[in-house]
Amino acid sequence: MDAIDLRLVELLRTNARLSFAELARQVGLSAPAVHERVGKLESSGVVRGYRADIDPEAIGLGVTALISVVEESTTDADDLQELLRELPEIETCYFMAGVESFLLTVRVGTIAELERLIVRLNRTPGVASTRTAIALSAKWENRPRPLSPHSD
Amino acid sequence: MDAIDLRLVELLRTNARLSFAELARQVGLSAPAVHERVGKLESSGVVRGYRADIDPEAIGLGVTALISVVEESTTDADDLQELLRELPEIETCYFMAGVESFLLTVRVGTIAELERLIVRLNRTPGVASTRTAIALSAKWENRPRPLSPHSD
DNA sequence: ACAGGACGTGGATGCCATCGACCTGCGACT
DNA sequence: AGTCGCAGGTCGATGGCATCCACGTCCTGT
Numbered sequence: 001m002d003a004i005d006l007r008l009v010e011l012l013r014t015n016a017r018l019s020f021a022e023l024a025r026q027v028g029l030s031a032p033a034v035h036e037r038v039g040k041l042e043s044s045g046v047v048r049g050y051r052a053d054i055d056p057e058a059i060g061l062g063v064t065a066l067i068s069v070v071e072e073s074t075t076d077a078d079d080l081q082e083l084l085r086e087l088p089e090i091e092t093c094y095f096m097a098g099v100e101s102f103l104l105t106v107r108v109g110t111i112a113e114l115e116r117l118i119v120r121l122n123r124t125p126g127v128a129s130t131r132t133a134i135a136l137s138a139k140w141e142n143r144p145r146p147l148s149p150h151s152d
Numbered sequence: 153m154d155a156i157d158l159r160l161v162e163l164l165r166t167n168a169r170l171s172f173a174e175l176a177r178q179v180g181l182s183a184p185a186v187h188e189r190v191g192k193l194e195s196s197g198v199v200r201g202y203r204a205d206i207d208p209e210a211i212g213l214g215v216t217a218l219i220s221v222v223e224e225s226t227t228d229a230d231d232l233q234e235l236l237r238e239l240p241e242i243e244t245c246y247f248m249a250g251v252e253s254f255l256l257t258v259r260v261g262t263i264a265e266l267e268r269l270i271v272r273l274n275r276t277p278g279v280a281s282t283r284t285a286i287a288l289s290a291k292w293e294n295r296p297r298p299l300s301p302h303s304d
Numbered sequence: 305a306c307a308g309g310a311c312g313t314g315g316a317t318g319c320c321a322t323c324g325a326c327c328t329g330c331g332a333c334t
Numbered sequence: 335a336g337t338c339g340c341a342g343g344t345c346g347a348t349g350g351c352a353t354c355c356a357c358g359t360c361c362t363g364t
Binding site: 019020021022031032035 | 321322
């Protein structure tokens with residue numbers, strides 16, 4: 001991970017569809033060299049994939065909510081995590097410090113669907129309680145931060 | 153937004169670097185047709201961009217936290233929002249229902265940096281108080297949900 | 305019936321991805 | 335010190351892809 005890799009990461013983070021030729025021009029290397037670098041970034045796990053950023057409303061997922069989950073003291077967090085993974089509405093799942101072990105970002109189409117999801121969550125074995133906060137609007141999401149070099 | 157558009161969105165959401173030729177094969181159209189459809193999805197705002205999904209640890213952003221912000225009753229939410237936008241550490245910013253007007257997902261390198269960020273936030277005009285929860289680990293983030301057709 | 309538009313196809317053309325051959329600088333070993 | 339081996343670069347070739355354009359087809363309103 002040198003300065004050129006960092007630059008490539010930053011470029012791809014902003015526009016994942018840039019051609020290798022264009023990336024090469026931007027960093028001052030040849031296209032094959034960039035191709036190889038990006039390949040290494042992918043196989044080393046630095047680049048985990050490439051995603052189109054889709055307006056959720058356009059695909060009928062206009063309701064975003066954050067749900068904190070308190071787990072029962074008797075259950076194993078890993079087991080609960082696997083149950084949560086089954087729910088496609090959960091876009092993001094953090095394991096948190098604090099009483100509320102998990103924090104979920106969920107995306108559904110309607111408030112009614114959100115209600116059903118909350119009920120399902122509360123019925124999930126290992127879930128003691130949940131607390132839901134509704135996002136009225138996303139001012140921005142997943143904004144790529146300008147990168148600065150850092151120690152390895 | 154017909155079924156083919158939805159399929160294209162789903163494909164690009166999973167792998168934003170697919171070629172138009174490959175997309176064309178997957179949906180059973182010619183490459184120029186797909187090219188035009190994707191162009192329209194972009195200009196209509198359905199596709200907002202393409203992002204490489206980067207392991208945050210690899211770029212020195214190993215600490216993730218969620219910060220709720222209570223705003224002072226005297227201030228305008230839009231003004232505060234603009235101030236928050238200046239802070240590059242804030243990856244996501246939701247405007248929430250409830251007492252805590254904003255919920256921020258922030259990404260920093262160290263706990264010390266997080267501390268500095270919290271101090272800065274609390275000094276920001278319009279911020280009455282903040283509450284921070286630290287993510288110990290991200291089980292998954294921005295997982296693309298399998299799409300189902302929906303009404304337009 | 306027919307004009308117009310939205311949307312598709314196929315062909316042409318120039319750029320891009322990707323492979324292989326080769327070069328170069330550096331660190332490790334003798 | 336020489337030199338072996340490797341990491342990582344360049345260049346050139348070639349086949350595939352992006353993209354433009356001309357044209358076909360189907361629907362829709364008059």
